[in-house]
Amino acid sequence: MLRWILGAREAPSSAERSPVLLIGEEQPKNRFTELQVLKGHFDIVRFLVQIDDFRCASAGDDALVLIWSVETGERLQELRGHTQQITAITTFSSTNGVAAHASLITASSDRSLSLWDPDTGNRVQTISDLQSSVKCLLVLERQCVWISGGEELCVWSKDFQLQSQRQTHSDNGITALIELPKNCIAAAMDKDIMIYRLTVSTDSSVSVAEIRCLSNHQDQIRSLITVNDGLFASGSHAGELVVWDAVEWNMVARERILWEEPQAGTEIRLGAAQPSEVSIQHLSTNGKLIVAAVGGGLYVYNVLTRSVLAYRKQAHDSNVLHTSLLSDSDVMSCSEDGSVRMWEIQEQPLMAEATSAGLFGGMWSFGRSNKSSVHVSKKTPPDSAPVRTLELTGDLIGHSGAVQMFISFNESALVTCSTDHLLILWKDGQRESQRRSLALLHKLEEKGGL
Template identity: 75%
Template sequence: MLRWILGGREANSSVEKSPVLCIGEEQPKNWFTELQVLRGHFDIVRFLVQIDDFRCASAGDDGLILVWNIETGERLQELRGHSRQITAITTLNCNDGLMSHTFLITASSDRSVSLWDPDTGNRVQTVSDLQSSVKCLLVLERLCVWLSGGEELCVWNKDFQLQCHRQNHSDTGISALIELPKNCIAAAMDKEIIIYRLTFSTDSSMSLSEVYCLTDHQDQIRALINVVDGVFASGSHAGELILWDAVDWNILAYEHILWEESQPCAQAEIRLKAPRHSEMSIQHLTTNGKLILAAVGSGLYVYSLLTRTVVAYRKVAHDSNVLHTMLLSDSELMSCSEDGSVRMWEIQDLPLPDEHASAGFFGMWTFSRTNKQTGPPTKKVIEVPNIRTLELTGDLIGHSGAVQMFLSFRENGLVTCSADHLLILWKNGERQSHLRSLALFKKLEENGGL
């Protein structure tokens, strides 16, 4: 495999790189053998959002929003208007009955929110002089409204007219929003999840009311996602993962991800010395409806919703904290890290002879608040005979700074963004070679041969 190194990559953690995680030049399961560097940003690129099958938008600390063609790597539009860093970005689909059009909504620390047309690059709507910076955005297509969260929660219609709002009482503000059934919204605020209900009056006006407060986390909530219909999940800085009933807001499961006391271990990747607090933090959660993938410190954990067991995990998957994850299939996944790496993994039926799943990670499932673990966790190791391993199948070397996130366009490629101000478009080398050959033959036919 051709490996491209654009700059030196230094580990941001005291954890030494394990030889178990090293992968050689031969990576038969890594199809990303061709890359294209996309330049245009001049500060950290933090966000990627997919517009359609062939376009994405990137945004970050330079306040720019760039629209890219992922087939060619061409920069299609440069959206300028924000004076400070972008803090959130999402898409808004508008359907007039005949055709659908996708817009972009962006929020910035300049206390403004804007609506953009990615086809023309024009700013269609903008709201400025907000009370505070917006940290997260949520579009409710079914209700034809969108929400912005920060120090206050605001509900807007598609014409950017404020419908209703509520002031929050948390110093940290709202960090994440998800949609729940029955016109409800879950908002993560520091250690709490506030449930709001959106009500429509007979005169078409809207009101937002706080109906419940979930206070079971002991530390700041870092991740909040919908899992399947009727279930959502949250993860905290202290390694707590809670599954919730999305209708009744009861706890379906409470687990605390633990590190066992130091013990002799044959696997070079395992570091069982006393971890730092950040090593337990859940930075990211993702799901495909069958599995939940959790980024915990520098490690990865895979949980099956069907069997309600851990199916695979690796405590040290990267040299530094994992920032973003993705499930490619039921057996393949990807992760990126502060150390600048992007890695591909496969769940394999290989035993872990010396490492066992902790009792603290998805080990016991409870179905009521009263059963929640309240005291200090017990450092007990439970043997899980059916546990499988995450084997490294690909290591994408290209970024020289922390990789913030990535987007998959399936056979069309993968896009990554980084603190090095770059985007990289990763392609299937064999497929690209085949496409170039077809294009060449077509051109020869049009020109009547050589």
């Protein structure tokens, strides 16, 4: 049974939660019914990365990077070296001629970058005394380089040699980086997306040049993701979801997510502050669908039909911080309210929250893009809107603080991290029970019975 077993927090009463979202302890579609608490951090854990099929790394405000076995929950390595909080972490694969080897790159508020060997726990390389803290990291496997973003955009070789450096013209610096086709990258800076092109010279040196600035957002960009080989997407604090052509860098489609319909006669000012409940905190995709974390709600967009597939205005009691598409019909989300929830996109029409004319209204086309090539959602009556329902199928309750993110190891395991300093390893309870029974049976057979 899933209960509020950690911390001093009590489970929300029915008066605090929407009755639509209440789900009992019997959750037949929720396979993650067994949990194991992983202790080792002593401050907020913000990041999780998958190293391989059996290991993950966690990092956060305590300056530690911990390596964990997903099979046993054992802490394998403790990477010490940074003196302040970790601000970014990613994996870096290298080949020694025989097999690929995964390394970790970390950035910290102490203005340093480090390369780690997760097998030994050794710090292989380090770069100190940077001019500013790094906020994001991007590895370009084909070019054998990696990029750090912050107040500066820096290109590094695999042996940590600086190849190119550009100063950004933004108060907040670069907050997100993604790879694009044709040796290009996209960087989110405040309201803009800057397109850079990398050029490799005959002497193997790398240079970077600004190609274009996409200034179509009206508020700060909060998330930037690659959708597929031809598309990428961005989401802003004002609820703007924009889909872009990854080669031509034109705006392909645009959604303005408004949970409430504006009052009649009310002037909508583009420069006005937007309510926090429409802020897009996170985007995830499987190449066909995009899930946006919008305030405390979820919003599923179909990039193939350029239409809204499903939405749930109140998916959690607080802001949703991370989402993932487990399949074309299964969605997972975690929130500041300490919960991790599983959802199923079902075929029947959404009855609980009928689509109003203003729900997805208030959408405009901006910038230099050709209006005929940009899809902007139009107001549609509820009976013709292709909106399905997002039904709650599982509620994983264990953390006593905001769940920052999670990573899924397919059907075998799920790992979550939180402000409560803990990680939780969730597993299929039925499968684990069967494995233990088989192990016990084998042991009895080896000993000739009881």
